[in-house]
Amino acid sequence: MLSRSRRDRARAAINERGSVTAEFALALPAVALVLVCCLSGVQLAGLQIRLQDAAAGSARSLARDESSGTVAATASALVASARLSSHQRDGLVCATVSAPARNALLGLLPITLSATSCALAGGQ
Template identity: 50%
Template sequence: MLRDQRGSVTAEFAAVVPAVMIVLALCLGGLQLSTRQLRVQDAAALAARSAARGTSFDVAALVAGAAMQIERRGNLVCAVVTVPGTPLAGILGAVEVSASSCALAGGG
């Protein structure tokens, strides 16, 4: 009776390992995506404050490949920073990351 189940643990292990690897890859990709979102948000805040003071700021220096758009909304100067996905994040790399921030115009 014990000989009938020989190798079943190996087969189950071989089926579980790819599933665990996929979950691990998705978790690491999500962590990279959330870190990128934080960096983009910081860049948008710095860009908005710089634009409100009337100085220029290069968001690509903080986040590679970032594009910035400045908008005026009444007394506010708003910066919208967008970064395309990265192929290193796997399937989550197709997600475009964007953040916006506003500062009072003329603020010091």
């Protein structure tokens, strides 16, 4: 014959059966959301690096007096949907390249990243 405390523990164990499955079902969406946020952050960081490279190359090309159409095409080849704008100041040619982040957080947030770089005018 089981003692009273052992019977109570046995009943409690039977009543808690399936609780791990329920806790896992509740935690799984949170883990998936964290994973999506991490992967989106990595994607945004990669896009920012490509934009910075495109801006630096565009600034150097514009400083060598290449046509703005050619430079914009090169920037678009490096980063899809890139937009190029440029200006001159204090003997420098500055290029700003911007592009929308397409799949950031599953496309829920309209994020546009940009990068600016300057080069000495005249290609010197």
